[in-house]
Amino acid sequence: MNSSNRKSVVITTTEVLLNLLWIVLWVILVLMTVAFISSAIQPERAHWVLTFPILFELTETGVLHVSETMDRKVTIRRAEGRLRFQDRVPFGLVAYNYSANLVAVLLNVVILFMLRRMISSLGVGNPFIRENGIRLRWIGTAVIGLGLAKAAFSIPATLFLTTRLDIPGIHFKYRVGIDGEYILIGLLILVLAxxxxxxxxxxxxxxxxx
Amino acid sequence: MSIRVNLDVMMARRKMSLTELAERVGITMANLSILKTGKARAIRFSTLDAICRELDCQPGDILEFASINGQE
Structure with a gap:
């Protein structure tokens, strides 16, 4: 009896957290859509703060104090900065950023929706049903989708920005690649599903x- | 599946109710009902054994292979 009581507390807590996240996600979705639409209608009034990660080359040398008796000379060769517009952000970038966020939020909506359904089937006391396997499959696919979408949006944005950036004395670099963690975790969930x-x-x- | 369960026919012949058979065989009414309506996926030999014993019949009396599209 005690263990089943404890279990129900876990389920209830998770359910409450998932419901909160669900609401937060929809609020974010509505707010960003409203902000985007208003900036599309009145671009001069919109104040977007967008930051993009930018890599650049650096050759700073110094010393790393490994221990009291050991020092090592080190060099920092590459650094990551955050690009931020001082005045209005070009609308194209705003739209691009909005679409990237929209895809990410929608994939999160899918994940949360399936998680909520799964936890409610657990609450009823019958979690080992085929539907939950299908829900897990959706979650795994969405996680892989998140990784791919992140790469699909960040690679062109990084290329676009770094090739057009001009700040004297700084040599910009770019790195393109897919975030392997998303793919790996997604595959793990798919296998579990x-x-x-x-x-x-x-x-x-x-x-x-x- | 083309295996048909003719349990009701045999039960009628022996004039045995679902409740009585379930009790004698030692399975629940719900499970016997699943078997009778043909929703069961499989039947244990022990269950078949008990049913045949209680209804005094052969497995062939309650299970039948129904051919599809007239093919044997």
Whole structure:
């Protein structure tokens, strides 16, 4: 009895947190859409603060104090700065940034929606159902989608900005690549989803064996 | 699946109710009902054994292979 009580507390807490996140996500979605539309209608009134990560070359040398008796000479060769517009951000960049965020938020909506459905099936006491396997599959796909979308939006933006930046004395660099962590975690969830689906099918089979 | 369960026919012949058979076989009414309506995926030999014993019949009396599209 005690353990089931504790379990229900865990479920309730998670449910409350997920519901809060759900609301926050929709508020973010509405706010950014309203801000975007208003900046599209009245560009001169819009005040967007956009920062973009920018890599540049640097050759600063110094000393690293490893311990009291050991010092090592080191060089910093590359640094990351944040590009920020001092006056109005070009509308094209605003639109680009909005679309990137929209895709990310929508993928998060998918993940949260599925998580909420899963936790509610857990609350009912019947989590080992085929639907939850399918929901997990959606979550895994959305996580991989997040990684791909991040790369798909950040690579062109970085290339565009670094090739057009002109600040005397600084040599800009760019690095392109896909965030492997998203893909790896997404694949992990997909494998778990498949295991879950097969498990649910086995349970169904077992239950219908008289 | 083309395996048909004719449990109701045999139960009618033996004049045995669902409740009574469930009790004698030692499975729940719900499970016996799943079996009777043909929703079951599989049947344990132990269950088949008990049903045949209680209804005094052969497995072939309650299970039948129904051919599809007239093909044997």
């Amino acid at each position: 498949e295991i879950f689906r097969v498990g649910a099918e086995m349970r169904e089979e077992q239950e219908l064996t008289i």
